[in-house]
Amino acid sequence: MTPEVLRFADDGRIPNNPRLPALLYRAALPPGDPATAEALFARNGWPPAWRNGIHPFHHYHPNAHEALAIARGQVSVQLGGAAGPTLSLAAGDVVVLPAGVGHRNLGASADLLVVGAYPPARCRSSSPAARSSTPRPSRPSTWSRTPSPTRSPAAPGLPNRPLRGRLLGVTRGRPMAEPTDIFEILHGTRAMRRLKPDPVPDELIARILRAGASAANGGNTQKWRFLVVKDMAIKQAVQRWYRRAFDEVVGPRYAASAPPPGSTAERYHRQHGAVEYLTEHFHEAPVWIVACLEEAKPSRWSGASVYPAVQNMLLAARALGLGATLTTRHLLFEAESEAALGLPPGVHSYAILPIGWPMGKFGPVGRGPLRDITYLDRWGENWDALEG
């Protein structure tokens, strides 16, 4: 398992650790079981030390490296100080923080449970778990004297390769803001229809909205408007129309259609189940973003100026570990749904994105071969570059 590597420079308040990066292991453990996390840490020579949460203020351990396993729930953790990136961690994720690296909890689900561990005493100085909150100590942090651990605490199923070689290096430039490769996000952004009702921090929704509002739009006129809906009564009122559209149109259509390209009967059946699930639980997603346009006469051109923003938001949600689905089914009862949403005259909705922490795992998208849908120069002529 290859971890994501995050480096942080001294920001003047938090020393961070110019020598060692933080490591993020996604889905390293089965979720929900703190004992498995403890066993993993112990097996790798990092004795587990506590079960608890993460402080909501910036803090760091001046003389101890620390491993945190998210055993249950989700948490947004800012690393590296006030300008550092925010990671969205879910049950099963493990993060390894070298001494000096700042971290704070920006918001968590009610069931958050974190297991903490430290490397053997030789990797610490006298106080094994000293916590320090800002202001930083007047003398340089003891991170510089804290030896590198020789084993990662979180590499299940892999040989415990020495970390030292991979960890050495001097921080240059800004910390990595996003931990995930863009192509990984593109190929792994699926309709995530089974969502937990747990709250999502506003800060993450704001990041998603900022990603949306960075999209291309005709003439940069920015006629898009985004309605964030958390009010259960409003969501329920729309869900009734969404369900009726399923009962009358979408359900029968699903039941009568063949699997699409790149899918199988079994996969399509599962998709149908997920679609039904979302139909029943639409309103339980903790946050909706309703993508709208202030445009009197909606047309194909209008849609082209809002769907790039919608796609940006889906990708941003994926990058933050949040599940979302592009939905338009409410438009089968457009007038009724838009009345329930309280949209003023001249404003129309183009998509509702239910957003929340996913119940299941993100998987790769299933699509047909590119060569079946791409032609070179003349319609119907294959492009050899795509063969094979």
Ligand SMILES: Cc1cc2nc3c(=O)[nH]c(=O)nc-3n(C[C@H](O)[C@H](O)[C@H](O)COP(=O)(O)O)c2cc1C
């Ligand atoms: C224009 C559009 C409308 C969609 N409307 C809905 C919807 O109302 N409900 C829903 O569950 N999924 C909806 N989807 C999601 C698609 O069903 C989904 O992207 C497709 O099945 C592929 O699944 P995947 O992205 O998980 O691979 C919509 C997608 C698009 C692009």
